[in-house]
Amino acid sequence: MDTLKINYKNLYYPPGGILMWIIIFLELITFGMALVAFALYGSEEPELFHQSRLQLNSTFGAINTVFLLTSGFFMASAVHEFKENNIKKSSLYFKLTMLGGLLFLLLKSVEYYHKIESGITLDTNAFFAFYWLLTGFHLIHVIMGLVILIWTNNGMMKKNSDTEIADVEACAAFWHMCDLIWLLLFPVLYLIY
Secondary structure (H helix, E strand, O other): OOHHHHHHHHHOOOOHHHHHHHHHHHHHHHHHHHHHHHHHHHHHOHHHOOOOOOOOOOOHHHHHHHHHHHHHHHEEEEHHHHHHHOOOHHHHHHHHHHHHHHHHHHHHHHHHHHHHHHHOOOOOOHHHHHHHHHHHHHHHHHHHHHHHHOOOOOOOHHHOOOOHHHHHHHHHHHHHHHHHHHHHHHHHHHOOO
């Protein structure tokens, strides 16, 4: 009977809770609509978008992809260790996840600095308007993800912690959303045009 109850709960309450998944779907729809608009504008001005894309540092984009994917692996490991009741090891993986996020922020800041130094801003052209808005919005999500990770990690390390697996899974779901959004943004902005 307990097995049926667990399966029922897993079917109707995905890891992290239904509210987290509603938020994730809304965010993915928002980014998806922005990418469709980007493609439409790009089809109207293909040369401008191509020349603008060439001004992006695809090496930075690729390295940031590695940072986020690696941090996603550590996040999955943190969830696994928490489920095994190995809180210290889970916390270590939380910290490695955060390190990947911080490295992403650092490299993205360097990239932004180079763009601003080169005079490339939000109003340079349509391509860079999308670039700044999409990557900036994603950057805000990464910062929010780091705050959530810090909060949850600190909570689970407290004596008599009330942190549950649902809390850890919600962190993981949000963090993986950041990974997924970047996996959509990187090829569209840095490689295709």
